[in-house]
Amino acid sequence: MNVVCCDLVPTMTQVPSWDKVLKLLKKTQYLYGPGLSQLRENVRKMWLDRMVTKAESSFLIDVPADPLEYYPQLLALRNEHIPFSIAHVCSRTADLSSQSEHLKPLWNFGPETCFTFLHFCPQASVNTTYDQLVNVRFSWWKQLSYNSSDFTLSNMEENSAVLSGRRIQYKFPWGLETVETICNLGDEHLKKLQQKTKSNCQYSQGKKCIYPSQIQCDMTLEMATALFLKDAYVEKSVKGNEVKQVLHLSPVLAPFKVAVCRQGERHEEISEVTTYIASMLRKHGHQILDTCHTKNHLNMQLNRFDEMGVPFTVIVSDSTIETGTVQIRNRDTGIQETLAIGDLPLYVTKHVTYQAAS
Incomplete structure (x- = not known):
């Protein structure tokens, strides 16, 4: 990983x-x-x-x-x-x-x-x-x-x-x-x-x-x-005087657990992969936000999902078609991890499951 x-x-x-x-x-x-x-x-x-x-x-x-x-x-x-x-x-x-x-x-x-x-x-x-x-x-x-x-x-x-x-x-x-x-x-x-x-x-x-x-x-x-x-609402200063709004909802409370972003030139193939990923995650019981076709830049898509409190965003790009891997981004840290598509359900389930205090 x-x-x-x-x-x-x-x-x-x-x-x-x-x-x-x-x-x-x-x-x-x-x-x-x-x-x-x-x-x-x-x-x-x-x-x-x-x-x-x-x-x-x-x-x-x-x-x-x-x-x-x-x-x-x-x-x-x-x-x-x-x-x-x-x-x-x-x-x-x-x-x-x-x-x-x-x-x-x-x-x-x-x-x-x-x-x-x-x-x-x-x-x-x-x-x-x-x-x-x-x-x-x-x-x-x-x-x-x-x-x-x-x-x-x-x-x-x-x-x-x-x-x-x-x-x-x-x-x-x-x-x-x-x-x-x-x-x-x-x-x-x-x-x-x-x-x-x-x-x-x-x-x-x-x-x-x-x-x-x-x-x-x-x-x-x-x-x-x-x-x-x-409680979840936070303003973050990112560049200069620019202010970014984020809803830091707990992953177990967030209405959508994962959003799917599209980036690249191979539009038809990327669309097929995003549809497959969304369907696969839904079968594991996760609410998925797939905004379908968009011409927005990747950062604009990520900012929108942060404003909606989506804990994780899967980024499907041209390289996904070649490697079978995607980037999954954590809303709270901004860190992106490279995962095989087949590993997504286990990863998401692990991070959105509530663990009660002992």
């Missing part, structure tokens, strides 16, 4: 105003287009992957009802043993009055998608479990972000409904916004549920029947999407 560094190392500048971020999103057809839709879907997949697929005894509920109502039947399914969790995804009418004016362009005044995670554990271990869950959620946000230093944790005020709570907050240009809450709710909700439904809400511990403690995490897909877009 040959490695070539083709870009000058850019100079980072301060993140500009939110208006510049929105302007770029409009320019790249993110707003109300396939970019925003696929980004939302990828955020949803990453939440489900961490809180359902990779979580022990976690059950997904995606109906509008209160997820706590499903606790008795899941407790029965578990033969009255804990711990276990309920992951809930649903849409609800957004309370626009409580949202920042800056974020409303991304909401499009429609319903918001809520992610709720309910975890039920013994009261004796609730404090340890609560701390662990706070760390899991905080790590999830930071792993998927470009600038993890903009996240902070703050305490919520204790009250009759919340025994203890933490807010995960993110520093937007206009100030801190809460992106997720994690609360220790104790056992009061389960006691009320048992009184209301007459269903058993207690788990077995030897000969005793005990109410577990409930820990709850809440976030919305819309806030997460806005956060990751703002």
